Amino acid sequence: MNDRSERPKRVLHIVSGMNRGGAETMIMNMYRHTDRRRVQFDFISHREETCDYDPEIISLGGRVFYVPSIGSAGLLSYLKNIREILIENGPFAAVHAHTDFQTGFAALAAKLAGVPVRICHSHNTAWKPNPRLLDTLQLHLFRWFMFSCSTALCACGKDAGRFLFGGNKMRKNAVHLLQNGIDLDRFQEANSRSKAVMKQRFGIRENVLVIGHVGRFFEQKNHPFLLELAVRFKKAETPFQAVLAGDGPLRRQMEEQAAELGLENDILFLGVVEDIPALMRTFDVFVMPSLFEGLPLVLVEAQASGLPCVVSDRITEETDMGIGLLKRLSLEAGFERWTEEISRAAQTEKPSWSEIQSGLAERGYDAKANLARLMDLYSISAAEGQ
Known part of the structure; x- marks a missing residue:
């Protein structure tokens, strides 16, 4: 491996x-299936502390570089920091930015460093619950950098694109759709x-309705709504347990609020x-x-588990895998309608594994299959990537 070409x-x-x-x-689902003798992933993180996947990344041979965010460092320092990492630790075949509206600046830094493939990837359908006019104008400016500096645009779904x-851009088919694939074998x-x-x-009770949720404790996840649903089930004397997995800045506040509500x-x-x-496997709904x-990948994972x-x-309606497990509700x-629908959903008959596997694979949610598409975006041949 001393020769650069190897x-x-x-x-x-x-x-x-x-x-x-x-x-x-x-990203990790595809990273694990990549032939790392031929293709290796590295990461720039805006968090100085160790993140959940960092140890695994390092164990797989990847590197994690810390760069302060634009908000912390300012735009010019941000561009300088990324460019220096690219030059000092390269060469890199591609830069793939997943930071939504800031992806254009990452693509600009990569362009200045001479990286041939620069991808801006959308993973959201909004970035603020109630955007103002100034926010909309900013988004148009951010798009200019994305369009000018990237070589490809990518999105997890049509609404995100x-x-x-x-x-x-969507009408012109200028956005590559790369669904958030999962490892079906694990499910x-x-x-x-x-x-x-x-x-x-997991310490979950038997003989109760288990209402599950997995998500980071951020405003967009609407955890207060979940707490109010729990209040309604308790008032109705329904034997239940709500199981909330995840962490984030609002977790302590939600724990305190749950205690206040008894x-x-x-x-x-x-x-x-x-x-x-x-x-x-432990959830009923x-x-x-x-x-x-x-x-949200977690909704794909829930349906892969056969969960209503x-x-x-x-x-987005794109989260429906077509196997009769998803109910969208305003x-x-x-809350009364929500509790009724949750109770009704918990009685849904679970589809067979073959139905689950077929539904997800047909809609592009098999991580192994998506890896080849990702390598195409990187201009890396399938033989090199897998």
């Missing part, structure tokens, strides 16, 4: 931090395990969970009342 081609992913979010999990790049294996054993592992014994805050397929989303899902209609429908 070294793996390196791709640099730029992320806010490699914690267990949908985009980050999608329209949000970040505009309807015109098939988890679906064969004992549900009772998995409940015991829900200490009804809601289980698990924090970050590594084995999502095993956790999903998955609930996601988000204010906005891109195309009740979600807000702010979440947040304005009222």
Whole structure:
């Protein structure tokens, strides 16, 4: 491996931090299946502390570089820092930016460093619950940098593509759709395990309705709505347990609010969970009342687990895998309607594994299959990447 031509081609992913979010999990799902003798992933993170996936990245031979965000460092310092990393640690075959509206600046830094492939990737359908006129004007400016400095635009779904790049780019088929693929083998294996054993592992009660949610504790996930649903189930004297997995800046506030509502014994805050397929095995229904989303990977994972899902209609219809498990509902429908739909969904008959596998694969959510498409975007041959 001393000869430069024998070294793996390196791709640099730029992320806010490699914690267990949908985009980050999608990257890792494909990274694990990459032939790392030929292609290696590195990461720029805007978080100085160690993130959930950082140890695994390093164990797989990747590198994690810390760069302060634009908000912390300022635009010129941000560009300078990324350019220096690219020059000092390259060469890089591609730079793949996942930071939504800031991706254009990452692409500019990569262009200045001479990186041939520069990808801007959209993972969201909005970036603020109530954007102002100034926010909209800023987005148009951000798009100019994306269009001018990238060599390819990518999105996890059509709605995410329209949000970040505009309807015109979508109509011209100028955006590559790369769904957030998952490792289907892990879900098939988890679906064969004992549900009772998995409940015991996570400390989840038996003989109750288990309402599950996985998501970071940020405003967009709308956790207060979940707490109010729990209040309604308790008032109705329905035996239940709400299980919330994830971490984030609002977690402590939600824990305190749950205590104030007298829900200490009804809601289980698990924090970050590594084995999502095993956790999903314990749920009876998955609930996601988000204010906005891109195309949340966790909903694909829930359906891969055969779970009925009740979600807000702010979440794109593209999350429906066509296997009869997804119910979209307006947040304005009222808590009574939500509790009714959750109770009804929990009685849904689980589809067979072959139906689950077929539904997800047909819609492009098999991580192994998506790896070849990703290598095409990087202008790396399939033989090199797998």
